[in-house]
Amino acid sequence: MPDMTREKTILQLTDIRKQYGSDGVITQVLHGVNLSLQEGEFTALIGPSGSGKSTLLNIIGLLEQATSGSLRMQERETGTLSEEELTRLRGRSIGFVFQFHHLIPSFTALENVMMPLMLEEGRPTPAQRERAAGLLARVGLADRLDFKPAKLSGGQQQRVAIARALATNPPLILADEPTGNLDTAAADEIFKLLYEVNQESGTTFLIVTHDPRLAKRCLRVIELVDGRIVS
Amino acid sequence: MRIEWLLALRFLREGRAQTFFMLGGVTMGVGVIVFLTSLITGLQRSIIQKTLGTQAHVVMRAPDDEARRIIRPTDSLAVSASVERRAQRLRSILQWQQVMRDLEQRPDVTAVSPLVAGSSFAVRGSASKSVALMGVEPERYTRIVPMSTFMKEGEFRITANDAAIGMDLARDLGATLGDKIRLQTADGRDETITVVGIFDVGIRDLNHRWVFITLRSAQNLLDLVGGVSSIDVTVNDLFKAETISEQLAGQTGLVAESWMKTNAQLMAGLRSQNASSFLIQFFVIISVAFGIASVLVVSVIQKSREVGILRAMGCTRRRIQHIFLLQGAMVGLVGSLLGCGLGALLVTFFARTALNPDGTPIFPVVLESRMFLVAAGVATITGILAAAAPAVRAAKLDPVVAIRNA
Ligand SMILES: Nc1ncnc2c1ncn2[C@@H]1O[C@H](COP(=O)(O)OP(=O)(O)OP(=O)(O)O)[C@@H](O)[C@H]1O
Ligand SMILES: [Mg+2]
Numbered sequence: 001m002p003d004m005t006r007e008k009t010i011l012q013l014t015d016i017r018k019q020y021g022s023d024g025v026i027t028q029v030l031h032g033v034n035l036s037l038q039e040g041e042f043t044a045l046i047g048p049s050g051s052g053k054s055t056l057l058n059i060i061g062l063l064e065q066a067t068s069g070s071l072r073m074q075e076r077e078t079g080t081l082s083e084e085e086l087t088r089l090r091g092r093s094i095g096f097v098f099q100f101h102h103l104i105p106s107f108t109a110l111e112n113v114m115m116p117l118m119l120e121e122g123r124p125t126p127a128q129r130e131r132a133a134g135l136l137a138r139v140g141l142a143d144r145l146d147f148k149p150a151k152l153s154g155g156q157q158q159r160v161a162i163a164r165a166l167a168t169n170p171p172l173i174l175a176d177e178p179t180g181n182l183d184t185a186a187a188d189e190i191f192k193l194l195y196e197v198n199q200e201s202g203t204t205f206l207i208v209t210h211d212p213r214l215a216k217r218c219l220r221v222i223e224l225v226d227g228r229i230v231s
Numbered sequence: 232m233r234i235e236w237l238l239a240l241r242f243l244r245e246g247r248a249q250t251f252f253m254l255g256g257v258t259m260g261v262g263v264i265v266f267l268t269s270l271i272t273g274l275q276r277s278i279i280q281k282t283l284g285t286q287a288h289v290v291m292r293a294p295d296d297e298a299r300r301i302i303r304p305t306d307s308l309a310v311s312a313s314v315e316r317r318a319q320r321l322r323s324i325l326q327w328q329q330v331m332r333d334l335e336q337r338p339d340v341t342a343v344s345p346l347v348a349g350s351s352f353a354v355r356g357s358a359s360k361s362v363a364l365m366g367v368e369p370e371r372y373t374r375i376v377p378m379s380t381f382m383k384e385g386e387f388r389i390t391a392n393d394a395a396i397g398m399d400l401a402r403d404l405g406a407t408l409g410d411k412i413r414l415q416t417a418d419g420r421d422e423t424i425t426v427v428g429i430f431d432v433g434i435r436d437l438n439h440r441w442v443f444i445t446l447r448s449a450q451n452l453l454d455l456v457g458g459v460s461s462i463d464v465t466v467n468d469l470f471k472a473e474t475i476s477e478q479l480a481g482q483t484g485l486v487a488e489s490w491m492k493t494n495a496q497l498m499a500g501l502r503s504q505n506a507s508s509f510l511i512q513f514f515v516i517i518s519v520a521f522g523i524a525s526v527l528v529v530s531v532i533q534k535s536r537e538v539g540i541l542r543a544m545g546c547t548r549r550r551i552q553h554i555f556l557l558q559g560a561m562v563g564l565v566g567s568l569l570g571c572g573l574g575a576l577l578v579t580f581f582a583r584t585a586l587n588p589d590g591t592p593i594f595p596v597v598l599e600s601r602m603f604l605v606a607a608g609v610a611t612i613t614g615i616l617a618a619a620a621p622a623v624r625a626a627k628l629d630p631v632v633a634i635r636n637a
Contacts, residue, residue: 054635063543063631084547091545102540102634106245116544118234164544 009075010171010204011037011060016069018055018227029055030066031227039171040202042195044215047224053208054176056224060206061174062090074171091120095165095203097175097194102161103149109136109160110145116167135163139193155186162193166203175207179214187211235550238541239557246530253526253562254569257614260519261570261606264512266577271508273582273597275501279469282494285432287344287375287463289476290493291330291485293322321349323458330483331462339475342374342465347449349460351416353396353442355404362400363440364414366449366459375463378430378443384408385428389445395428397438414442420452516613523559523617531555531625538625539633548626555622556615563614567607574606 018030029052037043047053058064059071062078071078073093078086095116096102103112113132118124136145139159149157158178165173175194179187191214198205207218215221223231243250324330327345334343347366352359365372369389373379378387378395385408387395394412396404406412406426415421424444431438450456462485466475469490476489491498531538538551575598582596 058631061543063634064629084549087542087545087547090543096543098634102536102543104537104540106241115541118237119541119544119546119550123233124237168545 008039009036010039010041010073011035012070012072012075013060014070014072016056016059016066016071018052018059018064019067029227030059032069033224033227033229035222035229037172037204037206039204040198041220042198042205042218043207043220043222044218045206045208045222045224046210046212046215049210051224052227053224057174057176057206057208060172061094061096062086091116092168093170093172095168095170095173097158097161097165097173097178099177099180103157103164105149108146108148109141109152109163112149112160113164113167116164120168132163132167135166136160138166138197139163153186154182155189158182158186158190159193162190162197166197166201169201170203172204172206175205177208177210180210187214191217235553235557238554239561242530242534242537242554243558243561246533249526249530250562253523254566256519256522257563257566257610258569258573260515261567261610262573262577263515265571265574265602265606266581267508267511268602269574269578269597269599270581271504272599272602273595275504276597277593277595278497278501281433282497283469283490285376285434285437286490286493288466288469288472289464289479289487289489290461291324291334291464291479291483291487292461293324294484294486321453321455321460323455323460324462324485327459327462330485333483334462334464334479339467339471340464340479341467342371342463344368344371344375344463345446345459346372346461346463347446347453347455347459349416349449349453349455351414351442351452353400353404354413354415355406355410358404360400360403361440362396362414362442364449364452365441365443366446366453367443368446369443372443372463375465376432378432381430381432383429383431385426387428387430387443389427389443391445392422392424392448393427393445394424395430395443396426397441398429398431399435399438400440400442401426401429403439414444414452416452418454420454422448422452424448516609519610520613520617523562523614524620527555527559527618527621528624530558531621531628534625535628535633538628539630542628542630543634551628552622552626555625556618559614559616559618559622560611561614563611563617564607566614567610570610571603571606 013033013035016030016033017028019026019028021027033056045053045056059066062073073089078089081089104115107115110129110132113135114124114128117128117131121128133142133145136142139162141156141159141163144152144156149160152160178194179190182190194205194207195217197203209215221231222229331343331345334340345368347364349364351362351364353362369378369387373387383398385395389395396406396412401407404412408426408429410426411423412426413421413423432441446459450458464479466472472489473491476487476492479485480487541551578596578598582592585593587593
């Protein structure tokens with residue numbers, strides 16, 4: 001367990017609102033969300049379909065911007081950053097695991113895991129290769145380094161995606177229904193892996209899930225209903 | 232290798248058929264341009280070579296006699312500026328030896344040769360033909376027009392009362408080497424010369440009319456003792472002949488006429504040929520560019536998921552844009568190299584098949600490295616420009632949309 005006495009706030013959301021559509025039909029998706037995540041937390045985000053979970057996750061992941069409200073990432077206000085600065089901050093600070101693995105088909109498992117590092121450093125290096133191979137070994141794919149995604153099972157693809165999310169050693173990993181596409185056994189495995197990584201490295205996790213069984217295993221559960229946090 | 236290059240290459244390799252079509256388009260386009268350019272260059276060179284085979288680059292002669300105005304123009308009376316010119320008599324260039332020495336000093340002048348030209352009749356037996364007398368110093372004249380390469384019989388070595396005549400004149404007069412011919416001018420002077428050479432310059436009219444004799448014989452016959460009627464000049468850069476001729480005129484006070492002016496019609500023809508070939512090349516390039524652009528636009532749409540993933544992982548918009556620009560550049564460069572190969576092949580094939588009846592190629596193959604460099608450069612730039620719109624489009628893709636629509 002991370003040392004609770006030296007707890008640091010990784011993420012601080014204040015009154016986040018999001019609406020879609022400019023004139024005409026305006027859909028308000030998030031109605032003033034307040035939320036903070038501490039370093040090392042392993043949190044589930046649950047809620048009915050259409051409640052705005054993915055939208056919230058994308059805003060936290062700096063993939064889209066809130067209509068209003070403040071988002072502080074590692075004590076840093078992000079509202080004033082330029083598009084390019086946001087992109088770089090995203091590359092450094094956030095790892096993504098999506099429901100559909102979202103690996104790049106023409107690259108091998110190893111190259112996919114190296115991708116965030118290559119993007120950060122501008123070119124591939126032997127050190128990146130070593131780190132990517134280590135991460136793939138950690139998720140149990142030491143013998144699949146040179147496989148293209150299409151040659152891997154759903155569970156294996158999701159493991160590669162987890163290794164990729166870990167590549168830059170980001171403080172925060174966001175997972176949007178990472179097990180939504182897997183059978184129960186594979187889902188349990190992936191969930192276990194995420195939890196282990198959290199315990200080993202102290203990386204903060206925010207995981208969207210529909211599966212109450214899995215949510216129960218998280219230390220903290222946030223429930224979103226109609227764009228508001230209810231618990 | 233930088234990540235942009237890696238991704239651009241991988242995307243190209245992945246979109247096999249698309250890449251193939253883009254490369255094919257560039258290859259054909261560049262191939263056509265290379266072929267067309269070398270064909271036209273070759274044809275033009277051989278036309279110019281043929282034209283200049285029997286002409287000096289610049290001909291200098293004495294200025295015309297000024298025709299004097301009979302009426303003095305006054306303020307109230309407008310006078311026609313055109314005054315009838317006098318019939319010109321053959322005039323010598325003043326101090327022509329000095330002028331020749333001066334011309335020879337110039338670095339852009341490679342040969343200078345004096346000429347005494349005029350007309351007379353060539354008479355042998357009952358046959359009489361009107362001919363053009365060319366009084367020359369053979370060694371000098373050979374550096375203006377390579378007469379020694381045109382000789383069919385005998386040699387272009389004229390001394391004393393020797394003469395070299397064209398093969399058609401020889402046939403008309405029934406003359407062979409060693410035969411004597413009488414040259415007779417309109418004002419009654421005459422001289423008997425011996426045929427020591429018979430030439431074929433490839434132009435029938437000249438083969439009929441040209442009679443080469445020594446400078447001295449011509450001076451005597453044409454009543455120009457000690458003088459010359461013109462000075463022929465060869466320059467180091469053919470296409471600067473006009474500019475140089477203007478300078479020579481200024482320097483010497485003589486009238487100088489370049490081959491470009493003498494053959495104004497030919498020059499106009501060549502220029503319009505160049506213009507139309509440029510136009511064709513321009514449109515070939517445009518259509519190649521449209522080909523690349525339309526394929527890349529589709530490829531951007533197909534790759535939108537990958538682009539979204541890359542953006543989520545910290546890839547900046549600028550980098551996405553570069554990845555697609557690089558694809559255009561690579562297609563342009565590689566396609567142009569293939570196209571140069573194709574063009575060279577076509578030209579070589581054409582030169583082998585298009586032959587004169589005697590088996591020599593109709594035109595010389597002109598394949599210059601400069602042309603290949605230009606083709607490669609133009610194609611690469613075209614590729615980049617064609618990729619600009621698709622690249623901007625790719626950079627603008629919203630990662631959320633791209634990821635959600637998995
Ligand atoms: N780009 C958009 N334009 C308009 N409406 C949108 C847009 N994106 C999302 N929405 C709407 O916002 C609401 C929340 O969507 P979101 O994807 O965040 O829900 P969710 O909680 O992730 O649902 P699920 O559990 O089905 O994934 C939905 O009603 C959706 O239609
Ligand atoms: Mg969702």
